[in-house]
Amino acid sequence: MIAIWHIISALKAGNTVVIKPSPLAPLSVIKLVELINEVLPAGVVNLVTGDDNIGEAITQHLDIARIVFTGFTNTGKRIMANSATTLKRLTLELGGNDAAILLPDVDPLSVAETIFHTAFVNSGQTCAALKRLYVHESIYDQICDALVNLASQFKVGNGLEEGVMFGPIQNKQQYQRVCQLAEDTKKEGGRFLTGGESMPGPGYFFPITLVADISDGSRLVDEEPFEPILPIIKYSDVEYAIARANQNNCGLGGSVWSKNTE
DSSP: OHHHHHHHHHHHTTOOEEEOOOTTSOHHHHHHHHHHTTTSOTTSEEEOOOSHHHHHHHHHOTTOOEEEEESOHHHHHHHHHHHGGGTOEEEEEOOOOEEEEEOTTOOHHHHHHHHHHHHHGGGGOOTTSEEEEEEETTTHHHHHHHHHHHHTTSEESOTTSTTEEEOOOSSHHHHHHHHHHHHHHHHTTOEEEEOOSOOSSSSOOOOOEEEESOOBTBHHHHSOOOSSEEEEEEESOHHHHHHHHHHOSOOSOEEEEOSOOO
């Protein structure tokens, strides 16, 4: 989807495109470009695959006028530095630690399922997934209970098996990170409502994990998790919750939940 958004925009503006997919997930983009090249003239949409050195060559190439990148912040910094010599225009989308604020008038049962799937779509491995949940103290316990009930209904495992709804962590590095994040959260006193331990057997499988009684200042809240683990943070003052949601330097998406749209 990210490839499609930027390829189409560039083509409509009359440009040719070179796209380099992540080496961790190249196949769907390769297939996309194969299909595109059945329709467009040769050389309009081009694809190269490989490791970071190819991306570096692209960012320094004299004939490339604009770079669009979605990924980690550190990589984005390198792209910006490499592009400075040729004054390339840049569009960098470097992750997001997306906060949701639930106001006290929310009906916990009516929003819980939407909250759950917004947080755990693609096992939490989505840049705009909900990653920090701020809940007013008056509905905190009800929200926690409703999310736990939902987590018990959905199976994590091999997507080729019947009844499985959530798949594995995409790569070893991310898998090791969520295991470490869970261990650090336990040491910091977070209360695990579900999950928190890697699943037995082969594969990078980690269960749907909900953590209560945690606050800003912990790694799980302050850093962007890109895995199926969600901190649920209790608040009493709405202005405080807004300030905490905005304080993070990894902003991309955010939401406020209420019966009153004003």
